[in-house]
Amino acid sequence: MNQTVAIILLGLLGVAVISFMINLYNKLVMLKFNVEKAYGNIDVVLKQRADEIPNLVTVAKHFMNYEKEILTRLTELRSSYSNASDSEKKTALANETTKALSSFFAVSENYPELKSNTNFLELQSRISGLENKIADRREFFNDSVNLYNIGIHEFPNVIFAKIFGYKDKTLLEVPDPEKQYHGVQF
Numbered sequence: 001m002n003q004t005v006a007i008i009l010l011g012l013l014g015v016a017v018i019s020f021m022i023n024l025y026n027k028l029v030m031l032k033f034n035v036e037k038a039y040g041n042i043d044v045v046l047k048q049r050a051d052e053i054p055n056l057v058t059v060a061k062h063f064m065n066y067e068k069e070i071l072t073r074l075t076e077l078r079s080s081y082s083n084a085s086d087s088e089k090k091t092a093l094a095n096e097t098t099k100a101l102s103s104f105f106a107v108s109e110n111y112p113e114l115k116s117n118t119n120f121l122e123l124q125s126r127i128s129g130l131e132n133k134i135a136d137r138r139e140f141f142n143d144s145v146n147l148y149n150i151g152i153h154e155f156p157n158v159i160f161a162k163i164f165g166y167k168d169k170t171l172l173e174v175p176d177p178e179k180q181y182h183g184v185q186f
Contacts, residue, residue, distance in 0.1 A: 024160055031148040035169055038144035039087045042137040042172070046081065046094050049130045053078040053097075056123045060104070060114060070104050088170055095173045098134075101127065138172045145169045 057071050077100055081093045105124065114120050149168050152161035 021160070024157060025164075027151060028157060028161060028164065028166060031144075031151040032166065035141075035144045035148045036087070038137070038141040039091075042094075042134065042141050043087075043090065045130055045133045045137060046090070046097075049097070049127060049134065050078045050081045052123060052127050052130065056104075056120075056127065059117065059119045059123060060108065070100065070107060074100050074104060091170050091172055094134075098131075101131075142171045145171050 053074050057075055061071060074097070077093055077097045081090060081097065084090045084093055108114055108120075108124075151157055152166045152168070
């Protein structure tokens with residue numbers, strides 16, 4: 001009788017351990033796909049922004065003969081983004097593009113004829129709208145990445161995450177110029 005009870009307890013313990021491992025694995029998978037879904041949502045808007053950059057560069061080239069470095073950098077970032085396949089690389093490129101666009105729009109203030117061009121104003125407005133969408137989706141993406149990173153570092157998840165090759169994901173950053181407030185300018 002004691003042997004039967006021991007076998008039943010071992011069987012229940014085995015079922016509990018297997019059930020725990022299955023739940024743990026499913027949690028890791030859910031976290032991973034949540035991040036991928038969040039990135040997929042932001043990638044759509046980042047692609048739209050990348051598609052607008054050549055139009056912006058074309059209009060600006062007409063007016064900004066001296067700012068070729070910024071325009072060239074925007075073109076390079078757009079090409080790199082379009083050719084990148086993994087989300088980590090795309091995230092880094094998106095962060096760099098945001099910085100480059102901020103610099104571009106700051107420099108464009110020095111060109112009154114560019115600022116008054118309707119094509120430029122329309123493109124700037126569309127890109128600003130896309131930047132607002134990116135900001136909204138960036139928050140959701142970063143929340144998903146944060147939950148994922150926490151999930152793969154919790155014990156005992158950390159053991160299984162390492163076994164299955166789960167690695168930290170990178171947050172989309174807010175560039176330093178966007179964090180600075182210079183007051184209302186008149």
